[in-house]
Amino acid sequence: MDSNLTDKVAVISGASHGLGQAIAQDLASRGVHVVLIARGEERLRQTADAIRANGGAANPIPCDVSDAAQVQAAASEIERRFSAVDILINNAGIPAPRSFSETQISDWDSVIGVNLSGVFYLTRALWDCLIRADSATVINISGTAGTRGGGSPAYGSAKFGLTGLNHAIALAGVDHNIRSTILYPGGMDTGWRGAPIGEMPRSESMDPAEVARFIAQLAASPPEFVVNEAVLNPLNQPYM
């Protein structure tokens, strides 16, 4: 148990797989009550069951973060149950076609909808809950595409936009003891874009459980300062 985090409430989007699932498991193991958000109910329920089986507390709430009405309904449920939210991890994200010519308008709309608008919808809907916490932490998961763009117009634009949104959340949070951090991870071993899991050396593809451990330490850091941003890369790929 981490005494800084015990009995805190965390809302994690994209919590049924990959990094979000690892964050939920790690925070729950430190005594945090985790609220799990994703679209697919089965994987969400399985994740919550596994956390409870390990002695943690988890509430699954099926929700598509790109749908403002679903996000508002989820936030209302969270507010009724907990009133205050100490930690919000905006992690849900989807990939996009890599090239300009392959990117359809529907790709653009869905990727901006999940990876950028979804962060605004969820943070805005939970704002009063974050204010009610003594000192809340928001952590936005970008990617190294958020530092350098990259080939994918929709993904790179969404992650660049997230940098601006993170700054806006941090500034708005100053009067309410809410801090906001943006993380730019490189490759993680989550099966992203259909990559096989567990085959790459850790120095080329980061273990999501280790990235989650870093994120939990960030959430537990002293509330008198904010880590504005951090770039995390596999050891063999610095400055990617």
Ligand SMILES: NC(=O)c1ccc[n+]([C@@H]2O[C@H](COP(=O)([O-])OP(=O)(O)OC[C@H]3O[C@@H](n4cnc5c(N)ncnc54)[C@H](OP(=O)(O)O)[C@@H]3O)[C@@H](O)[C@H]2O)c1
């Ligand atoms: N893996 C990498 O190499 C890598 C590198 C840099 C940055 N990132 C970023 O890290 C974050 C997590 O990536 P990951 O690799 O862990 O992804 P992942 O394994 O594909 O998991 C994505 C999670 O997000 C959920 N999700 C997807 N769309 C959603 C929506 N509209 N509403 C709510 N939940 C949704 C998924 O569940 P459902 O499908 O059931 O909704 C799932 O739980 C993303 O923001 C990604 O851009 C990943």
